[in-house]
Amino acid sequence: MSGEGDTDMDAVQDPPPAPPGRPSRLVRMLERGTTVMLLGGVGSLVLSFLALGVVPTIELTHQMNQSTPASWKPMNAEEQLGFTVYKREGCAYCHTTFVRDIPSDVARFGPAGEAWEYRDQYPQQWGTRRVGPDLSRESGLRSDAWHYAHLYDPRSTVPQSVMPAYPWLFQQQPGGGAVPTEEARGLVAYLNYLGRAIQVSGAQTERGRAVDGSTATRNHDVGPR
Amino acid sequence: MTIPPPRTTAELPPDPSGGPSADRQAPQHGAATFYDPDRHPWPPNAAQVRLFVLALALLGLPLAWWAVSR
Amino acid sequence: MTVHAPPPETATATTATPVVGTHLPPEPTSVESDLARAHAIAGLVLLLGAAAFGIMVATKFTAPQFLGDRAALTWGRLRFAHTQGILYAWLMNGFFAFAYYAVPTLSGRPVLSRALGWWLFWIWNVGVVLLGWVMVLSGTSQSVEWGEFPIVVDVITLGAFLGFVAQFLAPYLRRPRAGLYVASWYYALALTFTPVAFVIGQFVPEYFAPGAIGAILSGLWIHDAVGLLVTPMSLAIAYYVIPAVTGRPIFSHFMSLTGFWGLVFFYPLNGIHHYVFSPIPMHTQQIAIMASIFMGLTVIVLVANLLLSLRGCARLTMSNVALRFVWVGTVFYLLVSLQGSFQAAMPVQEQIHFTDFVIGHSHLAMAGFATFIIIGGILHAWPRIAGRPFHARYAHWAFWVATIALVTMVGDLTIVGMQQAGMWISGASWIDSVVASRSAWMIRTVSGTFLAVAFVLLLVALLRRPGAEDTEEAPAGAVTSEPVAARGAVVSA
Numbered sequence: 001m002s003g004e005g006d007t008d009m010d011a012v013q014d015p016p017p018a019p020p021g022r023p024s025r026l027v028r029m030l031e032r033g034t035t036v037m038l039l040g041g042v043g044s045l046v047l048s049f050l051a052l053g054v055v056p057t058i059e060l061t062h063q064m065n066q067s068t069p070a071s072w073k074p075m076n077a078e079e080q081l082g083f084t085v086y087k088r089e090g091c092a093y094c095h096t097t098f099v100r101d102i103p104s105d106v107a108r109f110g111p112a113g114e115a116w117e118y119r120d121q122y123p124q125q126w127g128t129r130r131v132g133p134d135l136s137r138e139s140g141l142r143s144d145a146w147h148y149a150h151l152y153d154p155r156s157t158v159p160q161s162v163m164p165a166y167p168w169l170f171q172q173q174p175g176g177g178a179v180p181t182e183e184a185r186g187l188v189a190y191l192n193y194l195g196r197a198i199q200v201s202g203a204q205t206e207r208g209r210a211v212d213g214s215t216a217t218r219n220h221d222v223g224p225r
Numbered sequence: 226m227t228i229p230p231p232r233t234t235a236e237l238p239p240d241p242s243g244g245p246s247a248d249r250q251a252p253q254h255g256a257a258t259f260y261d262p263d264r265h266p267w268p269p270n271a272a273q274v275r276l277f278v279l280a281l282a283l284l285g286l287p288l289a290w291w292a293v294s295r
Numbered sequence: 296m297t298v299h300a301p302p303p304e305t306a307t308a309t310t311a312t313p314v315v316g317t318h319l320p321p322e323p324t325s326v327e328s329d330l331a332r333a334h335a336i337a338g339l340v341l342l343l344g345a346a347a348f349g350i351m352v353a354t355k356f357t358a359p360q361f362l363g364d365r366a367a368l369t370w371g372r373l374r375f376a377h378t379q380g381i382l383y384a385w386l387m388n389g390f391f392a393f394a395y396y397a398v399p400t401l402s403g404r405p406v407l408s409r410a411l412g413w414w415l416f417w418i419w420n421v422g423v424v425l426l427g428w429v430m431v432l433s434g435t436s437q438s439v440e441w442g443e444f445p446i447v448v449d450v451i452t453l454g455a456f457l458g459f460v461a462q463f464l465a466p467y468l469r470r471p472r473a474g475l476y477v478a479s480w481y482y483a484l485a486l487t488f489t490p491v492a493f494v495i496g497q498f499v500p501e502y503f504a505p506g507a508i509g510a511i512l513s514g515l516w517i518h519d520a521v522g523l524l525v526t527p528m529s530l531a532i533a534y535y536v537i538p539a540v541t542g543r544p545i546f547s548h549f550m551s552l553t554g555f556w557g558l559v560f561f562y563p564l565n566g567i568h569h570y571v572f573s574p575i576p577m578h579t580q581q582i583a584i585m586a587s588i589f590m591g592l593t594v595i596v597l598v599a600n601l602l603l604s605l606r607g608c609a610r611l612t613m614s615n616v617a618l619r620f621v622w623v624g625t626v627f628y629l630l631v632s633l634q635g636s637f638q639a640a641m642p643v644q645e646q647i648h649f650t651d652f653v654i655g656h657s658h659l660a661m662a663g664f665a666t667f668i669i670i671g672g673i674l675h676a677w678p679r680i681a682g683r684p685f686h687a688r689y690a691h692w693a694f695w696v697a698t699i700a701l702v703t704m705v706g707d708l709t710i711v712g713m714q715q716a717g718m719w720i721s722g723a724s725w726i727d728s729v730v731a732s733r734s735a736w737m738i739r740t741v742s743g744t745f746l747a748v749a750f751v752l753l754l755v756a757l758l759r760r761p762g763a764e765d766t767e768e769a770p771a772g773a774v775t776s777e778p779v780a781a782r783g784a785v786v787s788a
Contacts, residue, residue: 030552031474033467033483040480040559041487044523048563049495053515056567056579057508063576064507087438090371100572102295102645104720115574118506123439126510128569130649131356133725155359160730162356164371165364269549277553285592289585292640 064116069201074120075193082190085183086125089166096127097136097194110137111198132163137195147188148180325405328680330412331395335673335680337420338388339754344428345380346747348373353740357733367432375431375443381661382441382520383452384424389669390528391419394463394482396676397535401479404466415458422451439513441520442497449497456493460486477551478534481527484559492519507574514575515566521660522562522590529628529665530597532672533621537604540618540675541611546603554597561590568639571648584639591636598629616690617674623698624667631659646720651732652712655705662746663701670697670753677757684766689756697749704742711735 029035075083086092098113099105106112113136118124142150149156152170154163169184180188269277354361355370362368395412399405406412427444430436435445444452464486467479475483496516500509538545545551564586571580605612605622612619634656637643647653670693677685711732718728 027548027552028474030556031480033470033475033479036475036480036483037464037487040484040556044559044563045488045491048515048519048566052564052567052579052582053495053512056511056576057504059576059579060507060511060574088371088434088436089369090374090436090438092438093371093374096649098570098573100645100648102572104645104722105572108719108722112572113574115507118510118574121506121509122502123437123500123509123513124506125438126570126573128440128649129654130719131729158726160726162359162729164355164359164369166369167364168366274549281589281592285589288592288636288640289588291642292584292588292636293581295641295645 060115064119068116071200072197078186078189079193081186085187086190092125092127094131095135096130098126099134099136109134117197135194138191139194139196144188152178326399327395331392331680333416334388334392338385341384341424342750345384348377350743352377353743356736372432375436376428379427379443386525386665393532393672396680398463398466401476402466402470404469407462407465415455418455437501439500441517478531480555481531485524485527488523510570511575514569517569518566525665529668532668533601533625536621536671536675540615541608546600550596550600557593561586571644587636587639591632594632598625601625616694617671620667620671624664627659627663631664646716647712650712650715651708655708659705684761686756686759686761686765688765689752693749693752696745700742700745704739707735707738
């Protein structure tokens with residue numbers, strides 16, 4: 001291995017002949033920088049993105065093309081504005097927007113999420129933490145007035161809520177009231193878009209049903225809080 | 226089991242690989258080779274490697290099975 | 296046999312008989328002390344900012360009106376600033392600091408360019424960290440986990456990161472094709488894997504791949520950032536510091552190889568475990584979960600190797616605070632990995648996903664494993680990169696405060712996470728689970744504050760000139776009968 005093309009190494013004498021315990025060629029190969037970079041850095045990247053990126057992408061595209069109901073419509077401009085606000089304020093870090101395909105989720109929130117529901121979301125806002133409830137079945141659950149009051153001051157509707165207030169989505173009136181701005185109206189429109197498609201179309205697959213076969217209903221919000 | 230005390234550098238046996246193992250040295254204190262052939266024969270013989278892989282599989286496969294069962 | 300002359304300050308420490316087969320280049324390589332120092336200090340100072348954001352976020356869980364209802368200080372934006380700050384401001388600065396110290400030593404070649412280094416230093420800290428913070432707080436951001444900084448900052452980050460790749464890979468490419476020491480494998484892996492993974496994670500879900508497809512790619516990036524950037528950069532430090540301080544070899548080369556190649560193979564397949572029971576194809580989820588289980592087994596081998604390398608060094612870990620940080624960070628690595636494999640499993644995930652259990656996990660990984668090992672690395676390198684020892688008393692205090700605070704925080708979040716899981720499954724009203732978490736959230740805020748206090752103590756330890764009795768020579772001197780301890784005392788300068 002000595003003197004492999006580097007002048008600095010010329011000053012160094014050849015190593016003594018290899019004693020019997022010398023590592024195998026495979027091991028010496030695995031220790032090389034080039035192996036680590038090409039096989040480790042590049043190879044594993046390619047492998048992982050093919051196996052867990054490209055393959056499921058092809059599958060999902062195929063599946064969505066087949067399962068998207070004819071009634072599905074992408075967000076309109078107002079909902080899109082609301083989606084922008086939703087992303088900007090990090091709502092997705094306290095609220096998920098996908099109902100998992102497990103009994104407790106389906107029982108609490110409604111039909112499990114379908115891939116086609118999200119095909120107009122750049123990027124998806126599924127989320128990884130639920131401080132507040134899942135919002136993907138929010139459509140039609142609350143009145144617009146409730147949403148405005150809740151966004152302006154969550155504690156006015158739910159006294160123990162820890163959700164932040166969003167007064168900058170409202171215009172303060174001299175008389176003391178507040179009127180929703182375009183952004184607040186968009187946000188509420190977006191909340192009403194969440195889950196509307198699946199209500200209109202009905203759940204498409206088995207996954208949309210609660211495990212006992214009944215159509216799931218949500219129960220997290222009924223009754224006094 | 227008694228654990229042998231740490232050795233001084235001078236006591237370390239020479240690197241048996243004989244190769245240009247500058248990089249296989251423990252860094253900074255350039256005199257210590259980073260594996261000790263006395264205690265840990267290298268390379269492990271084929272039987273040891275097979276045992277190791279078998280142990281990982283025996284432990285991992287049932288766990289993996291459990292992990293994806295609902 | 297020509298032997299590398301040890302750096303002057305360690306000459307007394309390594310009056311060893313030359314070992315056959317030592318082929319380090321004759322001229323001592325230059326460690327980029329000032330760049331290392333600058334990144335270390337910048338990282339720690341900015342860490343105080345990132346930690347402050349975290350404390351604000353935590354406080355708002357129990358006092359939602361804390362800091363007023365101001366847009367720039369709303370919970371969501373502060374959380375963006377917190378997590379991105381931890382990654383870019385603290386962890387990456389810490390990694391770069393140690394790499395400026397370690398890579399020239401490991402490769403026997405200097406880094407690509409010092410001038411480039413200073414450019415990158417300012418671009419990173421101003422153009423990535425500060426600009427990113429200002430932008431997310433003022434409302435320009437991308438709501439993608441581990442990608443919250445907006446696209447402008449992403450482009451700058453990518454450019455700067457490529458600069459660092461050139462900086463730290465050049466020394467390896469300039470040397471003959473020969474085996475590298477374990478720590479170098481991890482550097483080479485992280486630096487080659489990350490740029491492409493970053494591009495896919497930062498740009499594709501945001502602009503090209505909507506919905507579930509975007510979720511696949513963003514899930515991959517979430518774990519690539521943790522597993523193929525933060526983890527190998529931290530392990531490189533551990534594999535460097537442990538043998539350097541103990542003066543003993545790594546326990547087993549076979550385990551080094553198994554751990555490394557296991558990580559290479561299994562970690563990139565983990566990402567989808569963030570979206571289990573989602574609309575992503577089920578067998579994709581299952582592959583990710585199985586890979587997570589095998590990753591846990593790999594980590595057992597990897598950590599066993601590191602801990603066995605520390606056999607019989609209990610006293611050394613007590614006197615040498617740098618080694619102690621690395622050692623405890625390694626133990627945290629084992630714990631957090633086993634926890635990760637466990638919570639990836641479907642029966643577990645079904646219950647604890649979306650709860651604070653997972654938040655505890657991420658703090659054990661970032662504030663435990665990565666942070667502890669970086670701190671250990673910086674402390675180990677400090678006497679050489681700063682030209683004087685650190686203030687050992689403050690460093691010891693920092694260790695104990697940080698450890699107690701972190702263990703408290705993680706334990707607290709784990710317990711309340713299980714409580715939340717139970718309440719959600721029981722069908723209790725949602726707000727009940729919020730109310731029930733209140734006291735745990737308070738404990739989290741307090742423990743987080745103490746963690747920040749530990750970082751302040753650490754900064755003082757580095758910046759304050761120690762008196763004669765405040766260096767590590769005092770405790771290390773007490774055990775000089777043990778030859779290793781004497782050689783391990785890095786402050787012999």
